[in-house]
Amino acid sequence: MKGSTQVIGVELKLIMRDPMSAFFALAFPVIMLWVKLRSGNKPLPGGVLAIDATVPMLTAFVIGLAALVVLPATLAHYRDRRVLKRLRVTPASPVMLFGAQWAAHMLLAVLGSVLVILIGLVAYGLRGPASVPVVLLAWLLGALSLGSIGLLLGAIAPSGRAATVIGLGVFFPMVFLSGAVIPRESMSGSMRAIGDLTPMAPVVQAIRDGWSAGTTSPLTLGIMVAISVIAGSIALRAFRW
Amino acid sequence: MTDIIEINNLSKSYGGPRFSGPPQVADGVRTYGGPGSSGPQEADGVRTSGVGKAVDGVSLRVARGEIFGIAGPNGAGKTTLVECMSGLRRPDGGTLRVLGLDPQNDRRELLQRIGAQLQEAALPDAIKVGEALRMYASFYDKPADWRALMSEWGLADRKGERFANLSGGWKQRLFIALALVGNPEVVFLDELTTGLDPAARRTTWGQIREMRDRGVTVVLVTHFMDEAEALCDRLAVICRGRVVAEGSPRELIAQAGSDSLENAYFALTEGELA
Numbered sequence: 135m136k137g138s139t140q141v142i143g144v145e146l147k148l149i150m151r152d153p154m155s156a157f158f159a160l161a162f163p164v165i166m167l168w169v170k171l172r173s174g175n176k177p178l179p180g181g182v183l184a185i186d187a188t189v190p191m192l193t194a195f196v197i198g199l200a201a202l203v204v205l206p207a208t209l210a211h212y213r214d215r216r217v218l219k220r221l222r223v224t225p226a227s228p229v230m231l232f233g234a235q236w237a238a239h240m241l242l243a244v245l246g247s248v249l250v251i252l253i254g255l256v257a258y259g260l261r262g263p264a265s266v267p268v269v270l271l272a273w274l275l276g277a278l279s280l281g282s283i284g285l286l287l288g289a290i291a292p293s294g295r296a297a298t299v300i301g302l303g304v305f306f307p308m309v310f311l312s313g314a315v316i317p318r319e320s321m322s323g324s325m326r327a328i329g330d331l332t333p334m335a336p337v338v339q340a341i342r343d344g345w346s347a348g349t350t351s352p353l354t355l356g357i358m359v360a361i362s363v364i365a366g367s368i369a370l371r372a373f374r375w
Numbered sequence: 376m377t378d379i380i381e382i383n384n385l386s387k388s389y390g391g392p393r394f395s396g397p398p399q400v401a402d403g404v405r406t407y408g409g410p411g412s413s414g415p416q417e418a419d420g421v422r423t424s425g426v427g428k429a430v431d432g433v434s435l436r437v438a439r440g441e442i443f444g445i446a447g448p449n450g451a452g453k454t455t456l457v458e459c460m461s462g463l464r465r466p467d468g469g470t471l472r473v474l475g476l477d478p479q480n481d482r483r484e485l486l487q488r489i490g491a492q493l494q495e496a497a498l499p500d501a502i503k504v505g506e507a508l509r510m511y512a513s514f515y516d517k518p519a520d521w522r523a524l525m526s527e528w529g530l531a532d533r534k535g536e537r538f539a540n541l542s543g544g545w546k547q548r549l550f551i552a553l554a555l556v557g558n559p560e561v562v563f564l565d566e567l568t569t570g571l572d573p574a575a576r577r578t579t580w581g582q583i584r585e586m587r588d589r590g591v592t593v594v595l596v597t598h599f600m601d602e603a604e605a606l607c608d609r610l611a612v613i614c615r616g617r618v619v620a621e622g623s624p625r626e627l628i629a630q631a632g633s634d635s636l637e638n639a640y641f642a643l644t645e646g647e648l649a
Contacts, residue, residue, distance in 0.1 A: 220553075
């Protein structure tokens with residue numbers, strides 16, 4: 135769509151110029167990787183090596199961070215500052231602007247994911263994914279589903295500051311319960327049951343499945359598609375300039 | 376000259392209780408009523424009487440190639456009127472044509488052919504001058520050459536500067552360039568010079584005249600009468616949503632028997648403001 139590549143390019147630059155977003159999406163996952171692997175690359179219950187579980191988990195973590203924390207804050211901040219109001223008197227359509235914001239934030243998540251994968255490969259002997267296409271599909275559906283929720287939060291948040299608080303409030307419990315930080319194998323049954331109810335659980339599940347087994351269940355993928363459609367259409371309706 | 380904006384008996388009301396008190400302020404952001412409400416930004420608690428009509432039976436014509444001023448006190452309905460013209464608000468009654476188009480139904484086409492800098496609208500802090508111009512140019516079917524525009528408006532030396540680091544005068548200059556980047560036929564400027572120091576205001580006046588001299592019609596919302604007198608070919612004085620006077624600054628001064636537009640303005644709005 136007209137102008138979308140321009141908006142995506144500029145937005146990605148703007149995100150990278152914000153030290154907080156750049157730190158959270160790029161440096162924070164690397165620090166997490168180091169912390170998790172500090173005590174050695176031991177096998178988890180079930181036999182998967184820690185690194186082969188942790189890197190896929192952290193890619194889901196990065197998607198969640200970009201989609202649920204950075205994206206809603208950007209949108210709500212733009213509304214506060216009347217950046218959206220200025221755009222409203224141009225031919226740029228809200229769908230294009232929404233899509234471009236999503237794409238720019240997901241490119242940030244791509245950078246963060248690539249960084250942890252490279253460090254995993256080089257420094258920790260990470261095994262490559264069993265199926266690249268399945269991992270990519272899982273990653274993309276994860277970006278769509280969590281991104282739609284992020285757009286929705288950005289549409290309804292009353293202010294930029296509120297969006298940051300809401301985003302962090304949604305993100306942190308979700309990453310801890312869904313297995314994006316603590317491997318699901320090491321979690322108690324009740325924690326796992328609660329975590330499975332969060333929209334991040336299928337993202338973690340599908341990326342890890344694709345990484346280690348090369349396949350994932352259609353149900354897991356279907357849940358992400360459903361979340362994308364529902365949250366995305368509510369977000370478009372709720373959008374305010 | 377042909378009329379490119381025709382407004383007949385236009386009205387826009389906001390209905391009832393929203394006007395009875397000050398707006399809700401949450402986290403520094405004003406909201407009027409619930410989501411989807413569209414209260415005017417400039418009516419904060421000013422309008423306490425009447426039936427909540429922000430625009431009440433306005434008729435006016437803007438001719439191609441002129442600088443047309445819309446002047447009046449805070450809460451008079453100036454911004455609402457301009458927002459109706461640029462398709463942001465749906466009027467309740469009357470007819471409205473801009474470039475022969477209905478701003479609501481033909482909004483997509485209209486937005487390709489107008490430029491606007493609305494009140495307090497801004498850019499992201501970290502965006503650079505060149506990036507903003509290039510990105511805005513990409514929204515239009517037939518944009519101006521943004522690099523040429525950047526040079527013409529003296530912004531080339533500041534291409535790499537971030538919006539947040541520009542002074543007020545340079546920000547306005549960028550806003551003007553952005554309003555022109557789509558090669559518009561009409562440009563709406565809402566309180567463009569508010570908050571500028573006197574020198575920067577004078578410079579901005581020169582730029583607005585330059586816009587007109589290039590053939591762009593300018594609709595200028597202002598509450599500075601010296602500005603209206605210096606710039607406008609014609610203007611409408613609006614008070615409580617109604618046009619109380621319309622004509623060239625000279626005509627309005629003569630009509631009120633005053634020596635300046637400012638005094639004419641007070642004479643014309645005297646009864647209304649009491």
